[in-house]
Amino acid sequence: MMQAALEGAREIGFTIISMTISLVAVFIPVLFLGGIVGRLLREFAVTISIAVLISGFISLTLTPMLCSRFLRHDSHAKHGWLYNWSEGIFQGLLRLYERTLRFTLRHRLATLTLNIGLAMVTVYLFAEVPKGFLPPEDIGTIFGGTEAAEDTSFKEMVRLQQEAAAVILKNPNIETMVTGVGGFGASNSGFLFMRLKDRSQRPPAADVMQQLRKQVAGIPGVNVFLRIPPLITIGGQQQRSLYQVSLQDVDTAALYQWAPKLEAKLKTLPDLQDVSSDLRLGSPRLTVNINRDRALAAGVTPEAIANTLFSAYGNRQVSTINTASNEYFVILEVLPEYQTDPNALGLLYVRSNTGKLVPLSAVTDAVPGVAPLSVNHYGQLPAVNISFNLRPGAALGDAVTLVENATREIELPPTMNFQFQGTAQAFQDSVRGLTILLIIAILVIYLVLGVLYESFIHPITILSGIPSAGLGALLTLMLFNLELSLYGFVGLILLIGIVKKNAIMMIDFAVHAQREDAKSAYDAIFQGCLQRFRPIMMTTMAALLGTLPIAVGVGAGADSRKPLGLAVVGGLLVSQVLTLYLTPVVYLYLEELKAKFARRKKSNKRHPEVTEPVMTR
DSSP: OHHHHHHHHHHHHHHHHHHHHHHHHHTHHHHTOOHHHHHHHHHHHHHHHHHHHHHHHHHHTHHHHHHHHHOOOOTTOOOOHHHHHHHHHHHHHHHHHHHHHHHHHHTHHHHHHHHHHHHHHHHHHHHHSOBOSSOOOOOSEEEEEEEOOTTOOHHHHHHHHHHHHHHHHTSTTEEEEEEEESGGGOTTEEEEEEEEOOGGGSOOHHHHHHHHHHHHTTOTTOEEEEEOOOSSOOSSOOOSSSEEEEEEOSOHHHHHHHHHHHHHHHTTOTTEEEEEESOOOOEEEEEEEEOHHHHHHHTOOHHHHHHHHHHHHSOEEEEEEEOSSOEEEEEEOOOHHHHSOGGGGGGOEEEOTTSOEEEHHHHEEEEEEEEOSOOOEETTEEEEEEEEEEOTTOOHHHHHHHHHHHHHHHTOOTTOEEEEEHHHHHHHHHHHHHHHHHHHHHHHHHHHHHHHHTOSSHHHHHHTTHHHHHHHHHHHHHHTTOOBOHHHHHHHHHHHHHHHHHHHHHHHHHHHHHHHSOOOHHHHHHHHHHHTHHHHHHHHHHHHHHHHHHHHTOSTTHHHHHHHHHHHHHHHHHHHHHHHHHHHHHHHHHHHHHHHHHHHHHHHHHSOOOOOOOOOO
16 A cells, blocks of 8 residues: 555646646735735635645645555455445446547537637626625624704704604614714714614514615605615715715816716616715805994904804803712703794894993894805815615626716716715726736636646646636526625636646646657547546535535625635536536647647758848849
8 A cells, every 4th residue: 555655646746736836826916916805815815825735735745644554455345335326326427427528529629619609608797797896794783874954953853863763663673773863974964773683583684674764764854874884894984875976076166066966867777775965055054244343333343243152052161060970061052942043143142342232133144045064075175975875686886887877978077076985996996906816817827837737738728617617607696696796706716726626637647648658649638537537526526515505605694605605616516517528628629739830840840941042233
C-alpha cells in the first residue's frame, strides 16, 4: 500500500496543484475590488483562498500517508449490501457514460454548435435576469415613518402618531413598538419601530409589512411609510423609504419646479411604492416685519421684539425646581390656545427703553405666507431627495432602469444633476464592478493555467465549461424567482473555480497519455474521461451536498444566502452533465487545430519561400 500511495500521489499531484492554484486565482481580483462590495467580499476571498491552499497541501501530504497506513486491498473480501448497491449504480452510470460519450464524439460538430448556442443563451439570461444588491433579511423588525401636512402642530402630530400606533398594535404579529414625533428633522413627521413575534409564530416580515400597509392606509391626516431595515446601511440620508434619488441644482427655483414633476412621474411606475420627497413648500410662515420708524418713536429696539417673541413661542428656561428625587425645568410660553392663532400676536406687549409696555402690533406688521419646511443640501448644493420602496416581486435592477427612463422622459434641464444615493447607488456600482470582476477572474485563470500547462490551448479547453455553469446558475435563480444579488454573484465566482476541476482531471490525464504513452488525442481523452469519471462524480457530489443546506435555506439569515446556494447547486448540476461531453469535444478540435498549425510550420521550414533579387540601377 505504501507503493500504491506514492504512485497515486505522483499521478494526481499535478492535477491537485492545478486545481488549487487556479481556484485561488479566482479570488485574486476580489482582493483589489474597491467600494462597499470590496469591503464585504475581501474577508471571504482571503478565508477561501487560505482554506484551499491548506486543503491542497494536505491532499499532497497527509492524505497519501493515511492511505498507506489504513487502506487495505483484499480481492477476496466480501462487501456489504450498501457497497454492492452503490457500486452497481456507479458501474451502470459508467457504462451509460461510455456509450453516450462514443456517440457524442461521433457527432462533435453538433455538440460544439449546441455549446455555442448555450453560451449565447447564458449571455442573454445574464442581461435579462432580475438583479439586486443585498436581499432583505427577516430579522424580526419593521421600521416606519409618518408624515402629516406642513401646518400640523406638534400636539396634533402626537395625536395622529398615537392613532397610527393603535392601528398597528392591533396586528397580531406585532410584539412591541416604539414611536416618536419629530423624526426626519420636522415637527410634522414621526417614526415607528416595530418588533415582530418569533418567526415560528408569524408569516415572513414582508407579508406582515404588506398587511400593515393596508391597515394604516385608512388613517386620515397622516401617511405611513414602512420598510424592512437593511442589515447594512450604505450612504445616503435617513429617509422614509429604502432607496433614494437626488436632484441638485444651484437654482433653487428650477429645483423646486422640477422635483415635484419627477416625484409625480415616479409614482406612476409599477415597480415602486411609498414614493415621497423631502421637499415641502407649503409650510405656513408668519413673517413679523418691524416698522423701524414707529419702533424708534416708541423706544422699542429689534432686540426687545425678538426677546418678546422668544419668550412667548420659544423654549426659554426661566427657572429650575429641585425636589428630593428630581428636578424640573420651568419653561416660559403663552397658553396653548394662543400658540396656533396668528391674531394672538396683537395681544403681546413689548417693553420700551422707558419701561412702558407697547403693543407689539403697534411697531410690527405680521405678513402670512408659505416657505419650505427645510432646505436640504448634498455636496454643498441645494438638493431634493426622493425616496421609494419596491413592490413585492420587483427587482432593484428593473426599478433603477425605470427611474432612469423616467428622468429622460421628463427632460430635466442640463444644469440639473440627477443621481442615486445610498443602496441604489451602491447597486449601480456593484453591477459594473462585479461584471468586470467575472471577466478579470476568467482572464487570471487563463493566465495561471497557461503557465501551468505551458500551453495557450489547454486553458481554453478547461474554461469551455464555464458558460454551462452560468446557464445552470441563472436558470435556477429564475426558476425559484430570485434575484441575482450580491450573494448570487459570489456563487458565480465560486462556480468559475469549482467547475473547471472536471476539465482539469480529464485534460491532465490526456496530456500525460499523449506525451508519455504516445497515444492519439482521441484515445487519450476517451480513456481520460473514463478513468477520471469516478473522482469527477465524487468531487461534484461532495460540493453539491456541502452547498445544499445553503440552497435549502436552513437557519437564521437563510433567505439572504439562498441565492448563493441555489446558484452553485444549479450550476454544478448543469455543468456536470455538459462538461462530461463538451470537454473532450473541445479538446479534440483544439488538438486538431494545433496539429494543423504544426504541419504548416514544418512545411514552411522544409520549403522556404525563394524570392528573386530585384535589380536596381
